[in-house]
Amino acid sequence: MNTPPAYQPIEHYENFPVASVLCPPQLRAPIAAIYHFARTADDIADEGDAPAQQRLDDLAAYHADLQTLAAGQPHSGRWPQVFDPLRTMLQAFHLPVPLLADLLDAFTQDVRKTRDQTSYADQTELLDYCRRSANPVGRLLLHLYGVQDEAALRQSDAICTALQLINFWQDLSRDIPRGRHYLPDADCQAFGVTRAELHALQQTPNATQLIAAQATMARAMMQKGAELVHHLPGRAGWELRLVVQGGLRILDKIEALHYATLQTRPTLKPWDGAVMLWRAIWM
Numbered sequence: 001m002n003t004p005p006a007y008q009p010i011e012h013y014e015n016f017p018v019a020s021v022l023c024p025p026q027l028r029a030p031i032a033a034i035y036h037f038a039r040t041a042d043d044i045a046d047e048g049d050a051p052a053q054q055r056l057d058d059l060a061a062y063h064a065d066l067q068t069l070a071a072g073q074p075h076s077g078r079w080p081q082v083f084d085p086l087r088t089m090l091q092a093f094h095l096p097v098p099l100l101a102d103l104l105d106a107f108t109q110d111v112r113k114t115r116d117q118t119s120y121a122d123q124t125e126l127l128d129y130c131r132r133s134a135n136p137v138g139r140l141l142l143h144l145y146g147v148q149d150e151a152a153l154r155q156s157d158a159i160c161t162a163l164q165l166i167n168f169w170q171d172l173s174r175d176i177p178r179g180r181h182y183l184p185d186a187d188c189q190a191f192g193v194t195r196a197e198l199h200a201l202q203q204t205p206n207a208t209q210l211i212a213a214q215a216t217m218a219r220a221m222m223q224k225g226a227e228l229v230h231h232l233p234g235r236a237g238w239e240l241r242l243v244v245q246g247g248l249r250i251l252d253k254i255e256a257l258h259y260a261t262l263q264t265r266p267t268l269k270p271w272d273g274a275v276m277l278w279r280a281i282w283m
Contacts, residue, residue: 023235023236023239024234024235024236027144027145029085029088029089030089030092030093030095030144031141031144032085033085033086033088033089034086034089034095034100034140036081036082036085036086037066037082037083037086037100037103038100038103038137040062040079040081040082041059041062041103041104041107042107044058044059044062044107045059045107045108045110045111046107046110052111052112052114052115055111056108056111056112059104059107059108059111060108061076061078062079062104063101063104064076065078065079065083066083066097066100066101066104067097067101069083069086069087069090070090070097075087093143093144095140095143096139096140096143099136099139099140099143100136100140102131102132102133102135102136103132103133103136103137105132106129106132106133107133109129109132110133110180113180113181114178114179114180117179117181118181119181119182119183119184119185119195120181120182120183120184120185121184121185121186122184122185122186122187123184123186123187125184126182126184127161130160130161130164130165131157131161133164134160134161134163134164135156135157135160135161137160138156138157138159138160139153139156139157141156141236142156145232145233145236147231147232147233152228152231154225155224155225155226155227155228155231156225156228157225158221158222158224158225159221159222159225159226159228159240159243159244159247161221162218162219162221162222162225162247163222163243163247165214165217165218165221166215166218166222166247166250166251166254168182168183168214169211169214169215169218169254169261170250170253170254170261170265170266171261171265172201172211172261172262173201173261173262173263173264173265174265176198176199176201176262177201181195181198183198183210183211183214187210187213187214188210191206191207191209191210191213192206193206193207193210198262201262201263202262203260203262203263207262208258208259208260209259211254211259211261211262212255212259215251215254215255215259218247218251219248219251222244222247222248222251225244226244226283228240229241229244229283230283238280241280241281241283242276242277242280244280244283245275245276245277245279245280245283246268246276248279249268249272249275249276250266250268253266253267253268254266
């Protein structure tokens with residue numbers, strides 16, 4: 001699962017880009033409408049002190065408003081700042097509503113897993129979560145840019161899933177105390193890491209190897225999708241170059257910490273922007 005500019009991770013809703021100066025002006029409104037839809041849903045799921053059931057009820061009402069809007073009917077009026085502009089963008093750009101619904105499904109899953117203190121059984125289950133929590137973002141953007149071929153969609157999915165995973169491994173020291181467990185059970189068992197050790201944020205040698213393996217997988221996935229930067233038109237391709245390099249740079253930071261992200265959260269500094277830009281030029 002945290003502003004402009006587009007394609008860059010932001011603090012509160014890391015997986016969503018918002019229109020920047022590099023974004024074509026005609027696409028800034030739909031991108032902003034989609035962002036505010038996702039951001040508000042994320043706030044419902046994650047902000048404040050509401051109990052889990054209230055969050056689930058509100059997400060269900062939010063989903064109902066989306067479906068009502070998609071059917072051409074008036075929404076409930078509860079979130080006019082979201083659904084009024086979204087109605088216009090749905091009509092003008094024929095946005096794929098199932099992709100928006102997938103985001104809500106992922107937020108709902110997060111609330112339930114946090115409530116129940118459950119984790120992901122294996123990589124298959126975790127990647128299915130990423131399919132709904134991250135991949136819709138890239139597919140919505142490709143829809144706006146008029147890119148629909150299967151190869152591009154697969155590359156977009158690889159980039160978005162990689163960004164989601166990188167965010168997980170960057171934020172272990174924050175997420176685990178909040179009851180969010182993204183390291184799959186099967187992988188923990190394979191590396192001899194117990195849930196008790198993770199709850200205590202113990203950076204054991206086994207935990208370090210586990211996180212290193214997860215980071216390596218995320219890097220490979222990002223590199224698998226990186227070819228997409230050469231297939232997006234104009235400025236969109238340049239924005240995506242920075243997205244890819246931003247994710248890879250976070251992985252560099254994780255590696256520089258010797259994968260000790262149970263205790264330290266890596267962050268990008270201003271000078272990292274220059275490194276990312278230089279690497280983006282040479283992609």
